[in-house]
Amino acid sequence: MAVIGAGLAGLNAGRILSEYADVDVYESSAKGGLAGSFCTEDYCIEVFYHHFFRQDSYLIDLLGELKLRSRIVWNTSRVGQAFRGKIYPLNTPLEILRYPGMSLLDKIRLAKFTVSAKKKKYELFDNTGVIDGLKKDAGDRLIERFFLPLLKSKFGNNYSDVSYAWLLARVTLRSNRKLSGEELGYLKGGFHQLIDRLSDGLEIVGERAKVKKNGQWNVNGVDYDAVVFTAPLPELGELGRRMGIQDVRYQSSICLLISMDSPFTDDLYWINYDAEPFGATIEHTNFMPLEDYGEHLMYVASYTTPDRVHSLTDSEIFRLYLSALRKYGLDENSIKWWKVFRARFSGPVYEKNFRNKITPYRAAEGFYIAGMTSDTNYPERSMNGSLLAGKKAAEIILRDFSLL
Ligand SMILES: Cc1cc2nc3c(=O)[nH]c(=O)nc-3n(C[C@H](O)[C@H](O)[C@H](O)COP(=O)(O)OP(=O)(O)OC[C@H]3O[C@@H](n4cnc5c(N)ncnc54)[C@H](O)[C@@H]3O)c2cc1C
Numbered sequence: 001m002a003v004i005g006a007g008l009a010g011l012n013a014g015r016i017l018s019e020y021a022d023v024d025v026y027e028s029s030a031k032g033g034l035a036g037s038f039c040t041e042d043y044c045i046e047v048f049y050h051h052f053f054r055q056d057s058y059l060i061d062l063l064g065e066l067k068l069r070s071r072i073v074w075n076t077s078r079v080g081q082a083f084r085g086k087i088y089p090l091n092t093p094l095e096i097l098r099y100p101g102m103s104l105l106d107k108i109r110l111a112k113f114t115v116s117a118k119k120k121k122y123e124l125f126d127n128t129g130v131i132d133g134l135k136k137d138a139g140d141r142l143i144e145r146f147f148l149p150l151l152k153s154k155f156g157n158n159y160s161d162v163s164y165a166w167l168l169a170r171v172t173l174r175s176n177r178k179l180s181g182e183e184l185g186y187l188k189g190g191f192h193q194l195i196d197r198l199s200d201g202l203e204i205v206g207e208r209a210k211v212k213k214n215g216q217w218n219v220n221g222v223d224y225d226a227v228v229f230t231a232p233l234p235e236l237g238e239l240g241r242r243m244g245i246q247d248v249r250y251q252s253s254i255c256l257l258i259s260m261d262s263p264f265t266d267d268l269y270w271i272n273y274d275a276e277p278f279g280a281t282i283e284h285t286n287f288m289p290l291e292d293y294g295e296h297l298m299y300v301a302s303y304t305t306p307d308r309v310h311s312l313t314d315s316e317i318f319r320l321y322l323s324a325l326r327k328y329g330l331d332e333n334s335i336k337w338w339k340v341f342r343a344r345f346s347g348p349v350y351e352k353n354f355r356n357k358i359t360p361y362r363a364a365e366g367f368y369i370a371g372m373t374s375d376t377n378y379p380e381r382s383m384n385g386s387l388l389a390g391k392k393a394a395e396i397i398l399r400d401f402s403l404l
Contacts, residue, residue, distance in 0.1 A: 001397070002026060002219045004209040005230035007033025008383055009371040011198035012062075012390030013228045018202060020403040026219060028208035028231075031199055034343055035383055037192035038257070042294060044192040047341040048255050049282040049299045051077070051184040056384035058391070063187070066197040071188045075287055076181040077269040085327045087271055091181045102145055110146060113138045114171060122168035122379065126355045133164030150272065153279025154303055155251060158349045166350040166379045184269075186288060191383075211239060217366050226401065228393050230371040230386075232345035233359070243364050246357045248373055252309035253301070253346035256321050260296040261334040264325075276324045278302040295336060300325070306344050314340040347381045348372055354379065361393045362400070368393045 003014040006027035014025045030036045037044040052059055054074075063069050080089045083101040090096055096107060116137065125133055130151065134143050147167075151159035187193060209219050209231070216223040233240055233248050256278075265271070269287040272280050282299040290296065300321045312320070317340050322332060348354070359373040370386075370393035371377070377385035398404040 001226045001228070002209070002217070002222070002224040003228045003230065004211070004219070004235075005033060005371070006031040006199065006202075006204055007230060007371070007386060008035055008195075008198070009374070009386040009390040009393075010228065010230035011195065011202065012387045013230065013370055013394040014202050014390075015198050016391060016394035017228070017397060020398060021225075021401075023202065024219075024222070024224075025199075025202050025204045026207055026209035027204055028206075031204060032192065032195040034346060035191055035195065037190055037195070038339065038341070039192070043292065044190045045257070045284065045293070045297060046191055047257070048253060048343070048346075049284065049301065050191055050383065051186050051287070052383060053185065054183065056185070056382065058388045059384040060185070062387060063194065066194065068187060068193055068197065071193065073186050073188050073288070074183050075186065077184045077287055078181045078267050080265070080268040080271040082271060082273040082276070082328065087265060087268070087328055089268060106141055106145060109139060109142055113142065117168050117171040120168050120172070122165045122172060123355075125164040125168055126379070127353050128164040129160065129352055130162045130164045130167050131160055133167070149274030153272065153274065155349060156303055156305055158249065158251065158305070158351075161349065161351045163350055163352045163354055163379065165354075169379045184287070188288070188292070209235075211236070211367075213239070213367075224366075226366045226368065226397050228368045228370060228390075228397065229363075230369075230390065232371075233369075233373060234345065243367065245359060245363060245369070248357050249349040249351065250306060250345040251347055251349055252304045252306050253341075253343045254304060254309060254317060255302075255341045256300040256317055256338060257341065258298050258300065258338045259336040260298065261336060262331065263296050264298050264328075264330055273324075277320050278324070281325070296334075303346070309342050309344050348377075350379050361389075361396050368397055 001017055001021050001023050003010045003023060003025040006025050010025055014023050017023050035050060036047055038047050063072060078091050080087045088099045090099055134147055155162055207220055211227060212218045217227045264283055267286050270280060270282050278300050280301045284297040285293060318338055358375050358378055359369040361368055363369050370389040372381040374389035376388040
């Protein structure tokens, strides 16, 4: 059997299938995909910030199965918001009251919206546009002052096509807020340990896979009984259209990782920005202990579109982001090194009616699809969703081939 892509979906499918069959995993870049890591001599860190949630039960169980449960840590993450060149913490009721970017009335409206959103079944709002839904439930002022900047920083100019289901799911599924902040999970030492355990014993072929069907499924000249495709859908090309797979629009990501001698903020993990060339800073060493790394680490993250992801060089991105961060007090002299990471296909744009675009696990006889467009990743992709998609595809194959 062939698995295309050594991201979380592909590795988990490959790991399960390899207990019953010979498996080749094709990977055109580095194993781990979007959850891959960059390693210095002393430690590894994800190229894109990663954490998980209490609701990610399959991931948590799998970490147990792979003997990594003792590495799980749950820490409270403190968040902030940039407003007119200053950063405001937004965690405790007092901090929220003091935030000058919204009136008291808007803050009360937002709290009421959050309570009512949690009661809604997000699945029912798949064909409602996010702005239409918010107009009804939150009102124009909150849209303008609160939601629009967040939506723009996440989806760029595609924001108005996004479904209300996506936003409601973010509010309902992904908020585990305590009075002191939100509790998030991490794997002490980094997620590369998960990638290593998943890929242990797997045959990874370092090639970009090209699939053909001539009687049998053929990948780069080798015939297989079954193919599990976990790469972004545009990699399927014409074959996807012939199987009736719908086109999915993707967004892209750019992440600058900076190592510093001193912290950027005292204790904030995640800060949102609405008037900068990036959407958020994520100060990893305000979430995990500095001693684990020996230097302060911060991501500067932005979403963009596939056509623009390579429009700037690494140093142009660094200069652009740095000039904005200086306003908030980043000391250029404290920077030890920096690196830019990019992903052309970093997640689907969860547009209206996205449920119709969810890919089937069995797309044709012997051809299976799992990954960010699977049902387990609707209406937001995650590590948990892709691992689970890989498992579901593997189980269907094992049944189809009477291997279970
Ligand atoms: C900036 C950012 C932050 C994130 N933060 C979080 C987080 O905090 N928590 C969370 O749960 N999730 C987070 N995610 C999402 C999570 O990383 C993904 O949902 C998950 O890793 C996707 O796994 P996958 O296997 O489905 O896809 P991918 O990781 O995209 O894997 C697909 C693999 O296929 C390979 N490939 C592509 N084309 C070919 C080809 N033709 N032949 C062979 N190989 C090919 C790719 O190189 C890649 O390795 C984040 C993602 C990003 C971009």
